[in-house]
Amino acid sequence: MSQIPDLPPVLERLLETGDHDLIGAYALDALPAEERVAFEAHLRSCKQCQAELQVLQEAAGILHRAIVPPSPNAVSFPAPPPPAPSTTAGPEPDGRPAPEPEGEERPAPEPVDALPPAAEPATEPLPATGGPEPGAVAIEEPGVVPVEPLPVGEGFDLPAPEPELSAETAAVVEGIAEAPPSRRRLRPRGRVSPGLEPSPEAMAAVAPARPSRLPWLVAAAGALFGIVAIVAALALAETKDNLEEEIAIQNTLIDDLNAQRDAYLQQTTAIVWNLAPTTLGSPDSSGIIFADPVGTSVILSVTGMPALGENQAYQIWYLLPDATSEAGPQLDVDGNGNALTRLTADLTQYQAIAITVEPASGSELPSTDPVLQGFFTNP
Amino acid sequence: VTDNRTRDEAGVEDAIARAVAAVASLPLDQRKVLTVAVASDLSYAEIARQGGFEPSTVLSWMRGGLHAIAEALTNGEWADPGDAQGFPG
Numbered sequence: 199m200s201q202i203p204d205l206p207p208v209l210e211r212l213l214e215t216g217d218h219d220l221i222g223a224y225a226l227d228a229l230p231a232e233e234r235v236a237f238e239a240h241l242r243s244c245k246q247c248q249a250e251l252q253v254l255q256e257a258a259g260i261l262h263r264a265i266v267p268p269s270p271n272a273v274s275f276p277a278p279p280p281p282a283p284s285t286t287a288g289p290e291p292d293g294r295p296a297p298e299p300e301g302e303e304r305p306a307p308e309p310v311d312a313l314p315p316a317a318e319p320a321t322e323p324l325p326a327t328g329g330p331e332p333g334a335v336a337i338e339e340p341g342v343v344p345v346e347p348l349p350v351g352e353g354f355d356l357p358a359p360e361p362e363l364s365a366e367t368a369a370v371v372e373g374i375a376e377a378p379p380s381r382r383r384l385r386p387r388g389r390v391s392p393g394l395e396p397s398p399e400a401m402a403a404v405a406p407a408r409p410s411r412l413p414w415l416v417a418a419a420g421a422l423f424g425i426v427a428i429v430a431a432l433a434l435a436e437t438k439d440n441l442e443e444e445i446a447i448q449n450t451l452i453d454d455l456n457a458q459r460d461a462y463l464q465q466t467t468a469i470v471w472n473l474a475p476t477t478l479g480s481p482d483s484s485g486i487i488f489a490d491p492v493g494t495s496v497i498l499s500v501t502g503m504p505a506l507g508e509n510q511a512y513q514i515w516y517l518l519p520d521a522t523s524e525a526g527p528q529l530d531v532d533g534n535g536n537a538l539t540r541l542t543a544d545l546t547q548y549q550a551i552a553i554t555v556e557p558a559s560g561s562e563l564p565s566t567d568p569v570l571q572g573f574f575t576n577p
Numbered sequence: 578v579t580d581n582r583t584r585d586e587a588g589v590e591d592a593i594a595r596a597v598a599a600v601a602s603l604p605l606d607q608r609k610v611l612t613v614a615v616a617s618d619l620s621y622a623e624i625a626r627q628g629g630f631e632p633s634t635v636l637s638w639m640r641g642g643l644h645a646i647a648e649a650l651t652n653g654e655w656a657d658p659g660d661a662q663g664f665p666g
Contacts, residue, residue, distance in 0.1 A: 219633065222640025223621040226614040230622065257646035258615070261600065264593040265615045 221247055225254035471572050473500065473551065479569030480504045483535070485553070487572065489545065496541040498551075500570065503535040506555060512537070513556040515564055516548040523564060529553065545574055592650050599649035600642065606630065607638040614639060 220237045223229045229237060241247050473485030483502035489495070503512060514526030529537040545551075552568035600608055606628065613624050625635040 219636035219640045222638075222643050223614070223636055225643055226611075226621075226639055228614045228619065228621040228624065228639065230620045253647045254640070254643040257596070257643040257650065260589075260592045260596045260650060261611065261643070261646055262615050263589065264596045264600075265612060 218244075218247060218250075221251055222254060225251060225258040227258075471551070471574055473498075473553070473570045473572035475502075475570050476568050478567050480535075483570055485570050485572065487541070487545075487551065496543075496545060498529075498537075498539050498541055500529065500531070500537045500553070501535060503529070503531045503537065503570075505533070505535065506531070509558045510555050511558045511560075512569075513554050513561060513564070514539075514541070515552045515554060515568070516543055516545075517550040517552060518547070519549045523552070524548075525560075525562065526551075528556075528560065548574060550574060595649040596646045599646045603638075603642055603645060607642055610635050610638045611642040 220229060220233065221241075224234060224237050224241075241251065469487075469489040471487040471489075473487070475481055475483045480502055483500065483504070485498060485500040488497045488499070498514070500512075506512065512529040512531055514529065515523045516526055517523050524543075526541065526543065527539060529539060531537040550571060550573045552564070552571040554564045554566045554568050556565055600611060603611070609628060610621075610624055610630070613619060613628075614621070619627070621635045621639060622632050624630075625632040628635070630638075
């Protein structure tokens with residue numbers, strides 16, 4: 199192929215390798231401008247590629263519809279015609295095919311003989327877009343501009359592709375195809391919709407799109423959210439500090455209370471009074487009274503009490519300071535001479551406690567002298 | 578060769594469903610390539626660079642994927658899309 203002096207390097211490679219896989223990228227409008235021009239030159243002379251391209255363009259159009267459905271607000275672009283001239287419209291004065299009528303299906307490519315020579319400069323019709331944009335190719339004829347070569351997207355008011363792939367693109371590469379084909383529209387496309395009739399709404403929207411205020415709103419919302427988040431974080435931090443300080447104070451109070459309690463318990467252990475046998479009682483007998491520090495629970499325990507007759511019982515007496523006495527409960531002494539009973543009287547008003555032997559039926563006053571007695575003293 | 582049924586506006590939704598199903602049946606990387614090619618302005622070479630694929634592989638996936646969709650649209654009237662490499666030149 200090197201014997202063709204003016205052949206572009208990409209076309210040389212194309213022809214040398216016979217790489218017809220470019221047709222898929224061409225149908226998807228994914229060929230760089232240089233390779234696209236070169237492939238179109240090849241396409242003019244390859245009937246099989248022409249037939250295959252028609253099939254692939256239809257598939258690409260449906261795929262485009264699946265991923266990017268038409269929207270009333272979306273800007274849509276008619277697909278540029280294939281390099282083959284139309285059979286129903288005559289060629290343009292410069293030899294290029296006439297613009298494809300809007301709303302009509304793309305005709306099948308003509309045989310190779312009908313194609314213009316590959317060496318001729320390529321031109322493509324542009325849709326009316328409401329006026330040239332900065333950097334757009336100057337219009338020499340109404341509705342027709344020369345393309346030498348026409349890069350992909352240029353002349354269609356498409357946003358220029360970023361020179362470097364953006365994070366959005368990276369996300370697209372990584373994420374879009376992970377899920378079922380998305381209906382998210384990233385960028386308007388042109389060539390990937392061949393074979394599909396553009397909707398009237400989309401055609402009406404070909405005029406240059408007004409800059410959207412949505413990005414600014416999103417940015418403002420993001421900034422506001424950031425400010426709110428910072429304020430909330432500061433408030434939370436302050437609240438956390440206050441709570442930690444409060445917890446420290448409460449812990450100090452708890453420690454103080456525990457210390458006071460321990461000191462109180464150290465000083466006010468259970469109160470104990472002892473009862474001793476009198477001369478009438480058994481020398482082996484004894485008694486002890488346990489009282490908690492607040493005096494709400496008083497227990498009398500006696501041991502060594504001699505067994506009594508059938509009609510006798512041990513009776514408890516509380517002795518007042520004026521030498522009078524009040525009757526307490528009877529003691530149920532077991533066979534070992536032991537008894538344990540709870541006293542409910544307020545012992546603080548009495549001077550002493552005594553146990554006498556009384557009739558089992560009980561007595562209002564002591565009828566005998568005590569056999570066991572004890573005095574309440576200050577602990 | 579074109580199946581007019583897919584061009585019928587009433588059948589567009591059905592065609593889209595078939596295309597989606599066809600794409601879903603493709604390997605993940607090939608699905609990525611096709612989707613990105615449609616949804617962005619990236620060239621096949623850029624897609625290959627971003628995806629870490631060989632450019633020739635991306636070209637083959639594009640062509641084969643479109644044939645898979647085309648076959649789904651025509652209920653297999655066309656050749657096996659997986660045989661894209663076998664298309665004559």
